Amino acid sequence: MKRLLITAWFVACLVTFANAQGLSLRLSGNQTFLLGADYPASYPMIGWFQGNFEPQNGLLIGGFGLGLRLERPMGNKFFEYQIVLGRSRTYEPRIQYIDANAQPIGLGYGINSNYHSTLIGMIAWPLDSEKRLRLHAGLGLRTVIVSESKYWIATGLNQSETTSGPNNSLNTFTLLLPLEFSYSLGRITLATRWELGITRYSRISSRSQQRGLWGHFEIGYDLQKPETK
Amino acid sequence: MRKVLWLVAAVGAMLFCSCEVPEAEPRLAPVNVFPNPFTNQVGIFINELPAGSSASLRFVNDTNDELFEADQLQSGGVFFLDLSDEPSGLYFLEVEIAGETEVITALKLEVE
Numbered sequence: 001m002k003r004l005l006i007t008a009w010f011v012a013c014l015v016t017f018a019n020a021q022g023l024s025l026r027l028s029g030n031q032t033f034l035l036g037a038d039y040p041a042s043y044p045m046i047g048w049f050q051g052n053f054e055p056q057n058g059l060l061i062g063g064f065g066l067g068l069r070l071e072r073p074m075g076n077k078f079f080e081y082q083i084v085l086g087r088s089r090t091y092e093p094r095i096q097y098i099d100a101n102a103q104p105i106g107l108g109y110g111i112n113s114n115y116h117s118t119l120i121g122m123i124a125w126p127l128d129s130e131k132r133l134r135l136h137a138g139l140g141l142r143t144v145i146v147s148e149s150k151y152w153i154a155t156g157l158n159q160s161e162t163t164s165g166p167n168n169s170l171n172t173f174t175l176l177l178p179l180e181f182s183y184s185l186g187r188i189t190l191a192t193r194w195e196l197g198i199t200r201y202s203r204i205s206s207r208s209q210q211r212g213l214w215g216h217f218e219i220g221y222d223l224q225k226p227e228t229k
Numbered sequence: 230m231r232k233v234l235w236l237v238a239a240v241g242a243m244l245f246c247s248c249e250v251p252e253a254e255p256r257l258a259p260v261n262v263f264p265n266p267f268t269n270q271v272g273i274f275i276n277e278l279p280a281g282s283s284a285s286l287r288f289v290n291d292t293n294d295e296l297f298e299a300d301q302l303q304s305g306g307v308f309f310l311d312l313s314d315e316p317s318g319l320y321f322l323e324v325e326i327a328g329e330t331e332v333i334t335a336l337k338l339e340v341e
Contacts, residue, residue, distance in 0.1 A: 101263075169321075
């Protein structure tokens with residue numbers, strides 16, 4: 001029954017896609033928060049990062065994405081369908097580096113870069129008479145296309161090198177509950193959207209309680225405006 | 230204009246509230262893997278457990294396939310696993326002591 005409802009939702013989205021009257025381009029920045037993680041996966045992604053063992057005061061650019069939104073008026077509301085291709089980042093827990101004699105030799109952080117696509121279907125409710133301020137809610141599906149982990153490894157006192165490789169520990173598909181507030185100024189739309197993952201984030205059984213929460217800060221440009229009553 | 234300012238303020242407040250700061254110093258785990266990173270063989274040592282407790286271990290790869298499992302382990306134990314046939318990447322040691330579970334990440338590097 002659950003699968004049937006989800007399928008019906010995405011079919012409705014595709015119908016919207018076929019009958020779309022509005023089209024906008026969306027550029028966004030995002031940050032991932034891991035709910036239920038017992039390690040600081042979401043240490044602020046803006047700040048100087050030394051590329052060493054600790055995030056210090058450096059700059060680690062987090063996530064970003066490019067999307068396309070289609071919308072269709074539906075009475076007083078709007079039905080919207082959005083596809084986003086993007087990257088998001090999280091920290092892995094610290095690794096304690098240990099030599100062959102079981103002596104600790106340092107700590108290192110890992111960074112996961114996850115390249116993903118997200119499909120979202122939402123209904124938008126205007127909150128003012130001019131329909132500029134809107135509340136959007138719906139259902140989405142996030143698909144991890146590629147995930148890569150990069151680690152800093154201690155090679156000596158204050159010396160390090162990096163290694164990177166695929167990270168297969170993330171679930172490929174995550175079902176999302178998106179909630180968005182947007183404000184339109186002519187062809188420009190400013191929006192903040194929060195997507196709560198309601199299915200598992202990780203395949204690892206000890207991380208089964210983790211759920212992803214993605215915050216998006218988006219700017220949209222209307223390529224084509226829908227006709228509204 | 231005032232609505233836009235409210236929206237920006239709300240976004241800023243959400244960002245500020247959601248920032249987590251990592252712990253200053255991690256505590257030493259009573260069970261750990263060595264060397265870390267490793268290439269072909271990895272050791273698991275049980276350093277010092279709380280009095281009267283034992284440890285259960287589960288060593289998995291990054292797709293949650295179990296490579297090693299043991300329970301009722303006491304302080305001072307050392308195990309060696311040959312992972313020369315396994316691909317490089319992330320491995321996880323799940324340690325359960327007195328009902329508390331901790332996950333230790335291990336890194337396998339490619340042999341040069």
